[in-house]
Amino acid sequence: MSVTDEDLAAHLAEEAGRLLLEQRNSSLLQGNALGHVADQVANAFILTGLAEWRPEDAVLSEESPDGPVRLGKSRCWIIDPLDGTREYSEGRPDWAVHVALAVDGAPKLGAVAVPALGRLFRSDAVEVASRVRERPVMLVSRTRPPAEAAEIASLLGAEVRPMGSxxxxxxxxxxxxxxxxxxxxxxxxxxNCAPAAVALGAGLHASRADGSSLVYNQPDTCIPDLLIARPEYADRVLRFCRQR
Structure with a gap:
């Protein structure tokens, strides 16, 4: 039996999401304790699946120790078993499971499950839904909104909405x-590896704030900034960021 990379990513993200929902609905734990246990449960499930189906590939996960071995591998799975632990623990819906594969640093494919909303997005089978509205909507971090948000919103005439994961x-x-x-x-x-892969698969713009490509499986895992946008807004935001 063979499983494609795309199907494997989607299966692991979706099933981990189901486990997380069950954990939240049945657990006597709350707050940080619930989030900690849930992170570990989802991480163990995804890592076990990758070890079974892709044992030769490298893995970078938020919830596992990192090391230099992955840097010598062309293929690296990049995992966030529970993105938005705070929102998950608070009973909110805006949390997700990320499973992505980077090949030679590029986000080749990804799957993002948003389990509380019953949604699964995969980079090989996604397109942007189109909705007409009077003002564009810009999403920012619920807990760490960027300082530039107000200026960008003014530039675009956009409504700013905070959200979790x-x-x-x-x-x-x-x-x-x-x-x-x-x-x-x-x-x-x-x-952002899995979200960027899905966004790119849907034909959206995804890059650093200066317009440079997102590069993964690097020695330093920090990515300071991110823009995911419909193409008609991306150029204006990038110009603004470059001029600051």
Missing amino acids: AGAKAMAVVAGEADLYFHAGGQHEWD
Whole structure:
């Protein structure tokens, strides 16, 4: 039996999401304790699946120790088993599961599950939903909105909406519920590799704030900024960021 990379990513993200929902609905734990256990449960499930089906590939996960071995591998799975642990623990819907494969640093494919909304997005089978609205909607971090948000919103005439998980925000753009997602102030590769892969697969723009490509499986996993946007807004935001 063979499983494609795309199917494997989607299966692991979707099934991990189901486990997380069950954990939240049945657990006597709350708050940080619930989030900690849930992170470990989802991480163990995804890592076990990758070890079974892709034992030769490298893995970078938020919830596992990192090391230099992955840097010598062309193929690296980049995992966030629970993106938005705070939102998950608070009973909110804006959290996600990220499973992505980077090949030679590029986000080749990804799957993002938003389990509380019953959604699964995969880079090989996605298109942007189109919705007509009077003002574009820009999504920003619920807890760390970027300082530039107000200026960008003014430039675009946009409404700013805070939301939790990076994956939830990016998929809201894919789903047509928003028009762009801007972040500055620091993320890690696991925060945006799968969302970027899905966004690119849908024909959206995804890059650093200066327009440079997102590169993964690097020695330093920090990615300071991110723009995921409908193409008609991306150029204006990038020009603004370059001029600052």
